[in-house]
Every structure is written in C-alpha cells, then in structure tokens.
Amino acid sequence: QLQASGGGLVQAGGSLRLSCATSGFTLDSYAIGWFRQAPGKEREGISCISISNSTYYADSVKGRFTASRDNAGNTMYLQMNSLKPDDTAIYYCAAKYRARNCVAAMRSNWHSWGQGTQVTVSS
Numbered sequence: 589q590l591q592a593s594g595g596g597l598v599q600a601g602g603s604l605r606l607s608c609a610t611s612g613f614t615l616d617s618y619a620i621g622w623f624r625q626a627p628g629k630e631r632e633g634i635s636c637i638s639i640s641n642s643t644y645y646a647d648s649v650k651g652r653f654t655a656s657r658d659n660a661g662n663t664m665y666l667q668m669n670s671l672k673p674d675d676t677a678i679y680y681c682a683a684k685y686r687a688r689n690c691v692a693a694m695r696s697n698w699h700s701w702g703q704g705t706q707v708t709v710s711s
Contacts, residue, residue: 592681595705598671602709606666608681608702616659619687621698622666624677624707631680635666636690644690648674671709678704 687693
C-alpha cells in the first residue's frame with residue numbers, strides 16, 4: 589500500500605515536498621516512481637529510482653525535482669523546486685518490483701500505486 593501526501597497550492601517559483609509512505613512490502617526490493625496527470629493530459633512518468641539506485645527524470649522536471657528514498661523508513665520523497673504553473677497536476681507515487689533499469693521501467697507497468705495528491709501552482 590502507498591499513501592501520498594504533501595500536495596497543495598503554491599506560487600510559481602515555490603517549492604513542495606511530496607512524501608509517499610509505503611506498507612506491506614520491503615521498499616528496497618522495489619524501484620520507486622513518481623507520475624503526474626494534468627487535466628486533459630496523459631499520465632507522465634517524471635521520476636524513478638531503481639533498486640540499483642539508477643535514476644531517471646523527465647526533461648520537464650530535470651534540474652528542478654529530486655526524488656529520494658528512505659528504505660528503512662519505507663518512505664519515498666519528491667522534492668519539487670522552482671515550480672511552474674505547468675507542474676499543476678495530480679501526483680502519484682508507484683513501486684515496481686525488482687526493477688533495475690529506470691528507462692525500461694518507465695515504459696512498463698508498475699505494480700503498486702498511491703492514491704494521488706493534488707499540486708496546484710499559481711502564476
């Protein structure tokens with residue numbers, strides 16, 4: 589089970605930190621991912637950390653967003669800086685069992701999903 593939190597309303601240029609608490613499985617056996625879906629748009633995979641700690645960031649967030657994981661605490665995070673109105677979306681955390689390569693993982697199905705948290709960036 590995954591439970592995302594930390595979304596909210598922020599002005600452009602501001603920051604938010606999303607958290608995703610996990611339970612029922614051992615996080616260090618899973619790649620962790622963050623996805624988002626804006627109104628009227630397809631879901632976008634924006635970040636991944638594999639079980640071998642390789643990372644992936646979508647071009648749209650590279651240099652502004654940083655994902656991290658706390659395996660002991662079974663929690664994953666997404667630090668979002670320099671937020672833009674285009675970042676407005678529902679953000680979802682996800683986990684994929686034993687995924688070592690993030691590029692491949694982002695093209696495939698993910699096993700477990702959180703419920704989503706709304707991020708709204710005002711101009």
